[in-house]
Structure formats: C-alpha cells, structure tokens
Amino acid sequence: MSAAAAAPRSMLPQRERRPPDHRLPRRHPAHPDQVPPPSLARPPEASQRSRLPSLVPSAYAGILRCASRARSLALARLAHSHMVRAGYRPGLFLGNNLLAAYARCGDMRHARLLLDGMPRRDAVSWNTLIAGYSSQGAARLALGAFRDARRDGGVAVDRFTYAAVLAACGGARDGRSGRAAHGLAVVSGLARTAFVTNSVLDMYAKCGMIDEVRLVFDRAEERDEVSWNLLLSAYVRMGWPEVAVNVLVWMHRSGVKLDAFALGGILKACSELEDSEDVRMMLHGCVVKVGLDLDVFVGSAMVDMYAKNGGLEEAIKVFDCIPDQNVVIYNAMIAGFARLGNEPCPETRIEAVRLYVNLLQRRIRPSKFTFKSLLEVCNLTKAVRCGRQIHAHVILSGFEEDEFIGNALINLYAKARLVDHSLRCFHRTPKREIFTWTSMITAFVHDEHSEKALDLFRELRYLEKEPDQFTMSSVMNACAALSVPATCEQIHCYAVKSGFDKFTHCGNSQIEMYRCMGDLKAAKKTFEKISCLDTFSWSQMILSYAVHGHEREALQLFKKMRDCGVMINEFTFLVVLIACSRQGLVDEGFRHYESMLSEYGIVPDEKHVACMVDLLGHAGKVANAEDFIMSSGLENDKVLWHALLRACRIHGDKDRGIKIGEKLMALEPCAASSYVMLYNLYMDAGKISLAMRTRGQMRERGMAKEAGISWVEFGGSIHRFADGDHSCSLKAEAFTRLEELLVRVKQKTEHGGVNVWELGFQARKVGNTISKHGELFAVSLGLSTVPDTAPVRVMKNQNMSWESHEMLKLLSEGENREIVIRDPACFHHFSQGSCSCRDYW
Template structure:
C-alpha cells in the first residue's frame, strides 16, 4: 500500500513538472503576464532539475515583461544560477539586487562553495560582514564549511569566537558545523571540547562526533562513543553506522563489535540500505571473512558499483596460496557486475587487474585492458600500474614497458612498478637504467623503489652500485624503513659481503622475519651452517615466528653443512611446532641433504613417500648426488626419469655427461653429447662477471674480447705455472680426449671464472677481496684451481654460483670441499 502511494506521488510529481514546462511554453507563445508566485514556482522547479536553459528562459521572460521583481523572486533567481553552476550570471544577478538581505549573501556564499571556489566564497562572506549585514546561523555554517574544506583552522577559530560573541552558540545546527570543522582540521581535542560544553545537542551532533573520531583513525574511541550514543537512546543514521563499521574493518579486534552493530542494523531494517550494506560488506572483506561478506551482498537488493568494488577488493586481499579459488571469485563478481550493466569505475578496473595478477589470468587481464580503453581510463596511474604488473608477471616485459611509456603522468608508483617488474623478469640492467632515468628527471624515489633497485644490484652482485644507493637512502632518511633495510641485507649477502650484511642487520631497531630469514640464508649460502642455526635459535628465543622462507634457509644450511639429523629435526618442527606445510623446495633440500651425505636410498625413498615422483627438480637433486658419489647405475635410471619428465632441460644432460667423465667412461659421455644434439638441447653457456670501479666485466670460456685480453692471459699462464709447481693437477672431468688441442686449452685453463679472477687480481688493490659471480655451478677443476690461486697470490677470492658461495682463503674453501 505504501509503495503504491509512493509510485502515485512520483507520477504526480512528473505530471506537475511536465505541466510547468508546457505551461511556461504556453505563456511564452501568447506573451501572457505571470505573477511573482508563478515565476518563483517555475524557477524552483528548474533549480531542482538543474535546467539552466529553462531557468534562463524564465529570467529572459521576466526582463522582457518588465516585471517588477520582489526580493524573494530575485533570491530564487540567484539560487537557480548558483545551483546550476553558472556563477558568472549568479554574481551579475546579485549585483543587480538593490536591497540585498542575508539570504542573498548566504545563497552566493554557498554557490561559490558548492562549485569549489572557496576563496571567492570567503571573500563574499567578508563583504557581507563589511556591509554590516546581520549574519545568521546559516551564514556562519557556510563559513565553517569553507574552513572545513580548506583546513584553515586559524580562520575557523576566529569564526568560532564570532559565533560565541554573537550569541549563536546555543544552536545545535552551528554546534554540528563546529564539530565537523574541527574534525576535518584534525583537531579532535577541540571536537570533544565543543561537544562536552554544549547544552544543545541533537542526534546529528552525536552522529557527527562518531564520524569525527572515525575520520582521524581513533577506532576504539569511535566504537565507545557509538555504544554510548546507543545507550542514551539517540537516533543513529546511516553515516554514523558507516563510520563505526569502517573502524571495525580497520581493526581485527573490533570485528566482534562490528558483528553486534550488524545485528542492530538488521533490527532497524537498514541492512537493505546500499551505503550501510557496502560498509558492512567492506568490514567483513577487510578482515578476510568473505563468506559473511557474500551473505551481506546477497541481502542488498540493488547493489551498485561501490558494493561490487568492496567485494572484488575483498577477494583480492586474500593473497595466501590456499585462497586462490576465492581470489578467482573476484572475476566471477566482475562478470555479474557486467551482466547487470553497471559501468566499472577506476577502482573496479585496478582491483580486477590485481585479481588477474594474483590468479595468473593473463588472457582475462588482456580483456580487461581492452575495457580500460573502452572506458577511456588508460591514463589513470593506478590502472597503469596494475597493467604494468599484469604484463610483467606474465613475462611480457616489453608490453609492460609500452604501457609505462604511454602513460602521460608517471608517478612514483608507476616507476616502482616498472622497476620491480624488470627485476622480476631478470632484466636487472634495465631496472638500474630506469632508476637512473627517474633520478635524472628530478623525481624522488620512495622506500619501495629503493628496495627494488637494491634487489637488482643484489642479483648482479653490484656491491659498488649498492653502496651508492645506500648513501642516497641514508641521506634521504630511508635507512630506517625495514623493507629497504631487508633489501640492503640481501644485496650485501648476494654480493658475498657477509660483514656488511651483518652490520646492516645488527643496526636495525626491530628486525622482522624477513630480516632474520635473509641473514640465516646468508650464512647458509656461505657454508656457515653453525652460524645459521645459531641465528635461528636466537630468532626463536626472541619469539619471532619463522615462515617457509626461514625454514628453507635453515634446511639449506643443514644440507651444505652435512647436518642430517638436525635437518630432519627442523623439517619435522615445521609442521609439528609451527604449522607450516613443507613445499617442494623444502623437500628438495631434504633430498639434497640425504644425497650429499651419501644416503641415496633414503633420498629416493623420501621422493616416493612424499609423492614427488613427477617432479624433475627433486630428481635432478638426486642425480647431482649420484654424480658426487659416483653411483653410475642409479644415476642413469634417475636421468632417464628426468628426461621423460623434462626432455628439453639441458642441466640433466650436463650432469650425466660430467658423471661419465668423472668415472672415465668417455664413450658414454660422447653418447650423451650426441643425444643432446639429436634432441636439439642446447647447454646454457657459462658466464662469469666481476665489478671493478662501478663497471662490469663479463667473460665466457676462452674469451678473447676483453680490452686487457693479452695481460689477462699472460697473468693466467704465470699463475697456472706457479700452482703446477705446488702439485696442481687437472681433475678427471677436464681430461677431454674428444676435442682439439686448441679447444682443450681454452676449456682447461680459460674457464670464465678463471679469467674474471685474474682480472680482479691485476686490477684491484691487494687488500680488496675478489668477488666473482657465475651463472653455472663451478666445476671441480676450477674449485681446486681457486684454492691454489688464493694461496700463491695471498688473496681472498669469493665466487658465487647458483648453488652457494665459495670463499677461498690461504688454500682452502669455506665449503670444506663438501659441495
């Protein structure tokens, strides 16, 4: 019955508007005269509908008819122009009013304010005061609104004084404006003082107080005031409900209170309200309670774009691997939104692109990119950053770079996305180049940018460049941010500078789990198993919960140190003590741990028992162990298994080839090489590099392209001659009978890491350690050679390969030949 009445009223209102429009056209046709009431009625109608053209027509008719305008009609005409946004004509009408009253001034002030011209609005207010106009509470309320928007606390306080002096302080209307002004200026103390000292409070006052505390982030105090408001029987509106629900969404501790508010909302029948429903939904989504969020969504009869945005963003916050299916629901809700014909907003598209990133839905992401262009939102910086992330995560770095260059406004978030995307795709040089471009444009990077570029330096082992970035970060004050400090530890650790990594770690105020994990990994990669485990025990004593990365570092330390029993104990503690489910990387460490210790049967049994029969990475770990211990028969079976699973992986053939050479079975080694050719499998070429004076020098085996090529080879020949007199003999793997003497010479004495080390010896000061990086695992011959080089030259040599660090000092290696 009530709904029918509302529909009837809407039909009547539409009929009345149509009649007014048609009646005015009739008067225009017959040139009839209209009275002040008719003009006023039409002007109010066109003001409500924001029909500036029709409003101007009424004004023109008034002028042509030489109608004598009353002040009431003039104020309505002024109001029509203000509400329709034509302030030029509004001010002209205002200037033509001979006897302006306070309503005229109030209308013009609010007109400028609503158009965003706060300076003009305040100037009109001051003109009213100077004209000795008797200002009323609406005038002061408008002035307070100006101060709220501009954040001008000084003027706001002066106006507060005028209100008190003028005797308007007993109006709850102005009390509410004052509370709102002080809250938007960030002065919650003044908000409380105004509220507590006022004797004229209404429901709006309480609701405004709740919103004020929510605005400044006082979540628990907001909940307390809301509860008090409910206790004293004040009427709660949608905005205060939205404020307190927002606070409950920001604090997990207030979730239970939010559920109680939800119950109250259902009791008063506001759960169907779109605004309240969207804030309830957002509260549950931010706390990860997506089932409850979905139930709230279903209760909203006509969800709008804000409601869908809250749902999509909620699913995107579930970044844990176990929530992949739920994140996919974000795409489902976007499809529902499309079917309803709801136009997506910038926030919708940036959120759904993030969902595509999290679920690896690259094809869907490209379709969303097309919709971005369709909606003409391709220039939004948030959408641009999400598109860069999408293409970089899918490996299409060039497409990501194209999106980056097409953006007219490249803010620091966009630059950081592009730099981190380059690092993610192992385009480390490009990441550094982009960073230098950023600095050359006079832009200031943030801690996330510096963290990404430090990762690039870490992967390139560019300690010198990392030191320069560290100096910049220290000067800019970013050295106190954990995300940056963790990257700095990682950079020094990857560059082989354990002392600098440790110094950064111990200078941090409160290292987090990432800091501890990086340091444990640092010790593990350098073969310092006892130091790594000691650090882990210290971490446990400080009650810092380890994560899966921490345990991966601990298991690596046990593997490199040959600590089988300790490794299994930590592996067992992962699930039993910390509830962490081991993944394939943890299991690969256990296989490596058993294999290095010679327990090949146990390693194979572990693979089968844990269901990794079809994982080539774990089998390859066992194959490496078979080579170390010379178990040819088992190695052949394992290699056949891997080739069936991953026939194009060159690493398997290389390990099998070297295993045959180590055992002196040259015909089988030649057969493996021929098989590689037949299968079209190409071995990744060995590459070593060293940083000298801020520039990189890279080498391949037998490299003749370096500018100091002659000096390098002369020094190498001299050093080889020295170590041969000390008893150096080439390993079995190096004794190749199936290659020419020239190639043999290159392969034996001119491996890329030897050339890089020699360049370091002749270029760096005697006290400086020589740090060389290699993309492939160091061979046995080079490992032996480096020990001799460190002895005869009296130099410290640090060599990093994909597996670990080898630190050579005085003829020995940090790995203790257990590698």
C-alpha cells in the same frame, strides 16, 4: 568666375565614396563560455531599434534556476546578456539568482565582479559568494569574502554565512582559521543553534581535531540527529571503531533515531575491527530491528564488514537479501572474494567472475573499483587468461588510464613473466604514482631484467619523483641480482641520505643485497643497525652466515633468535637446514626438520626436503638420500633429483648418477641443461655412444647450451666474459695478465699441482682450454685493477668447473688476496689456497 566654380557641389563629378562603416569587427568565440559576461551597470543610451524587449522577472528567475541546476555557464551568461541589452536593471532578488548561477557554475571571478557591481547586497549575496569559494576549494578567498561581509555595514552575517566559511576551513584543513570563525560565531550568539554547531563539528572533524569535536558536542545547547551522526563519523574517520560503537550505544539510549547514515558509518568502522564477531552480530541485529537491512547503502556496508573479516557466507546471505542491488554492493562483494587470498584459488576466481557476469547481465555499468577488485582476484589466482579478458573490458569501459587499474595490470602480467605487457600498461598510465613505478621496477626484477630496473629507477629520479621504502627495496633486490659493488654502495648511500635505512623492510633488502654481493661484514653491520628486527631480518642474517661458510655462527644466531621469542616460520627453518647441510650436520639437521611439525606445526615443503637430500648427500649417504626422496611423496620433483645428482657427481657414484640423469631427462625434456648433464655423465662413465646419442637428440630438438657468462665491475662499468668467446676487446689483455699471474704464483709456490699448471701453460697447444673459463679472465682483470685491500668479486651464471676451482685456489694463495666467486650453487671465498665451499658444490 568660371562655370565650373559657379556650379553647385552636387552637380560636380565626384569620386565614388563608400559610406563609413562604424560597426565593430565581429568576434567569433570558440565556445559560449568564453564570452565575458556583461556588467549590471546600465549601458550607454543606444537607439531604440537595438534595444530588446525585456522579460518578466519570473522568466529571468526561471532561466537562472535552470542554469544553476544544469551548471550551464553559457545559459547564465546568455540570460545576463539579455538583461543588459534590454536595459533591464535586476533587483536584489534577481541579482542574487544571477550571482548563484555564476557561483554554481564555478565562474567565481565574474561572480565576485558581479557582487562588487551590485548596488544593493544582503547576507544572501555574501553567503552565495562564500559558499561558491568553499565549493571550489578556495578557502583563502572564502575567508576574504567573509571579512568583507563583516565590514559591510548594511549587511548582518547570519548562520548560513558561518556555515559556509566553516565549510571552507574544513575543506582546506585550516583548523586555525576555523577556530577563529568558531569564536566569532560564539560572540555573535549564533553558535547556540544546532545548525551552526553541526558546521563547527564538521569543520573540527575534517581538521582531525577530535578533542575539539567532543568538547563542542558536550557543550552544545541544541543537538539533533545530524549532531550525533557527525560525532559518530568523526570517530570513524579517526580510526577509533571501539569509541564509535560506544557512541552508537549512547545514541540509542538517548532516544536518537538510528538512520542509514549512522549505521552505515559504524558498519564501515567495524569492518576494520579484528576478533569482534560479537560486535558485528550485534550491529547486524540492530540493523534488522531498525528495518534498514534492505537498504542498499547499509547492505553494502554490511557486506564489506563481513567480507573483510572472512565471513564470506554471511556476506553472501546479506547480498542475496538486498532487492535493489547496484554497482556499489557488487563491488563490495567482489572485493570480499579478492580479500580471501589464495584459498580457495579456483572457487574464488569463479565466484568473483560469476558475480561480474551477473552484473553485466543486469545491465549495471561497472566502475573502476569493480575492475580493480577483479584484477586483484586474477593476480591472486594467477589467472592470466581471465585477466586478459578483464583487461579488454577495462579498455572498452574507458578505465585503462586509471592509475590503480594500471598498477593491477602491471602486477598481473608481471606474475605471468610477461614483462613487455607490463611495460605497455605502464606507458599507457598517464598519472604514474610512486606505487606504479615500484610495480614496474619489481616486474623487471622478477623477470631477471635487473639492469632495466635500475634504468627505470634512474628515470624516476630524473623526473624528480620521490621513491618510498618499497621502491628502494625493489631497487636493492635488483642490485642483489647484479651483485655489482659500486652500484650497491651508491644505492645504500641514497637510502641513508633519504632516511629509508631506518625502515625494517629496506634493511632486510639491504642484508640480502650485501649477501648476494658476498660482503658478509656489510650484511652483519646492516643487521646490527636495524632498530626493529622481524622474522625475515633474522632469517636473512642466518642465511648470510650459512652461504658464506660460517655455518656455526648461523646456528648460534638461530638459537639466539629462539631465545628472544621471535616468531619462526618456514623460511627460517629453510635457512637453518641450509646451514646444517653446508656443515654436514645430519643429526642436528634431522632434529630441526622433525621439530618443524611437532613443535611449530609447519608442514615441510619441497624446499625443506631438498635441503635434507643435500644434507645426506653432503655426508656421503647417497642411498639414504634416494630413499628419503621416495618416502617423501615428491619423487617427481626435479629439484630433489638435482640435489641428489650433485652428491653422486662429487662422491663418484656414476651408475646412480646416470640413472638419475635419465630420470631428469624424462621430468624436464625441454631443459638443455638436462641433456648437457647426461652427456657429461655418459662421458665420465666411458659410454661414448650414449653420450653422442644424447648430443644428437639435443641437436635434433633445436636446443643449445646456455652460454656461460662471468662479470666483474671496476672502473664504473661492468665487464662481461663469455666462456669460449674471443670477441671481447679485453680478452687478449686478460689472457696475458692471467699468464703473468700464473708465472708469478708458480714462482712463489713450491708445490704447484702439475695437472693444473700444465693446463695453464700449455693452453695454446691444447686448444685454448683456459679461454673456456670466463671467470679466470674476470679474476685476472680484477686482481690487476682492484686495490690490494679489496677482495675481487666475480659473478657467474653457471657452476664453476673443477679446473677453475683449483686454479683460483692457487691464485688466492700466490697473490695473498681474497677472491669471491658467486655461481648458482654457492659462494666461493678463495683465501690462502682454500675455498669456503670445502670443495662441495
């Protein structure tokens, strides 16, 4: 044997070896809450060096109580981990405390695992688990735990078990399961106690089963103050304040002590009552007699009750008497100012903002309801500057993402025509409810961005959100502004498919949509299908008849409206006066105008006066119209003078027209239309120098005439034609088609109107006069593409010229087609060589 072989192993040179590392790899959780809780089962025997000394049971119990109060899941898990590492086996009491800590902190998954591993369980254990499920809104799991508790042979469920499971059923609005739990409580004999009876009452009230609430209350063997308060709050929740007042009287006669909960609930219910001043005063006296008039909760309810019913002075008195004011009572007071509406506008804004300043001075933190009410006040009074300051406070307080505040901000900027600010607030609202979308769509419509409103509606549908009737109404208003037939019909079909056409609100908007589109038959059919007609429905239909040349039908419908007893308001009289004005019925118009104040107590405003000026002008009584303006007290209203100027232009009163044009220049010096209008008046009167001076003033002040645009829809798209613009790709083709139509019409018509034909055929020689009228190109394309049975509908943003009007009359006669043109003045239905406006526009 060699020496190396004989040498002991320890003496041989060996490769350096590291001792094996039996330690588990370390894990570094991101948060203590992510550490899984240890089990209650005893761990494998470890060495004495790794075991921690255990604490006394009272120490563990104190730590778990602190974890429950603070809802600290990390502290509860650390205490549980210490028990396991110390090898401590908690008893039933400490195990229930640990279970309560997990349930209180919302970790119901590990709470159930903990209960399943407990060697002993009692009713407290199951009650804690069921109550935890109930607080988390997991009614199904709570019912499952209740069934397991009843199957556990060593445990007898008690009244707290039934209270927990009934609370779970009430929270989930599960009346069927709640009724079954009630039946089991009756069988077990626990339903006789007031404690379980109150739980049953609360469950049925939350499920909206008011008959069961009253039945259980009447048959209860034991009642306490909570039982009476639950019955009272059930009727308040159902919206039956009259019955709730009777219950309060019953409580008082039965000797039940009225507390802040009962009086606060009944005051909240009576805030919804109308014409019940006696009831409110009685309740106020009851509050004072009981001694709760200085209570903050009851005081807030009284402020809200008075403020909602217009008793602002009483609300202020109650507010001033409460010593310890908090944000709730401030919110009730500010909301009271918001409910007053537009009168008185300045006082409302000043008082509401003053209250907010007082709240900040007292170092009371405002809530989201404070800002919501303040923004409503700013919306009602159109106080945009104040609203912007409130917006800054909203951002500083961190409430900008609230959907209700975001909606109020959208409306605030929309009323100031700051639609970009509204859109920015819309995008900064993460939780966009349907009313948020509706407000933004309405903002686009009011700012005359109808195409953007329709695009937003398409985005709404792309996100699979369901619109409501108010959304559809705003979308129909956008379609009314665009007046494109295909889009209007698509929106109408969607409304029918979704069932919104049954709502009166949508029906009214649909009448307006078809009226603006020029489809009187569709508007009439919509009016006839509305099941519940209101004042606006009748007024919209009367207006539809009036603007489309059916004034007699409009006045007959108004007579029928009065015979049916429908309430008549100022808008109804406005559309009736429009009908009289279009027909030139001076005597009948003045009779309706005078009956506004004498019979209905409605004071005429500037719109009604403008209709009367237009009526007198239509009848050729221009001097009388001017005297009417001067006697109305509205001699500085530009709308009235515009109406009189139109009459002067049509009846050829050039001197009076120039005088009115110069007055309009003084009233609206920044309006380009005033300069253009005065320039045309000077040119017609032959005053070339004054006309040139007016054009020079317009050029010096940097004003440009608004481009005339006409648009027509066919082929699924909208085609626009600008007056005098040759850049349109369809312009050359439309020009060729228009010449062909004129040639065809001349061949069919024996008497062709020399001036108009010379205008048409010598267009290339006289500087392309036809190209100045975009509506002619739109009509020519419409006649070539729209089916023969359908009318051609064209929209224009400016009034038509005389040349276009005469030419379209000839086209309608030669082609035997109806042509509908809508301009800012009125609708023009050209048919068989005549127009519905009777050449007055």
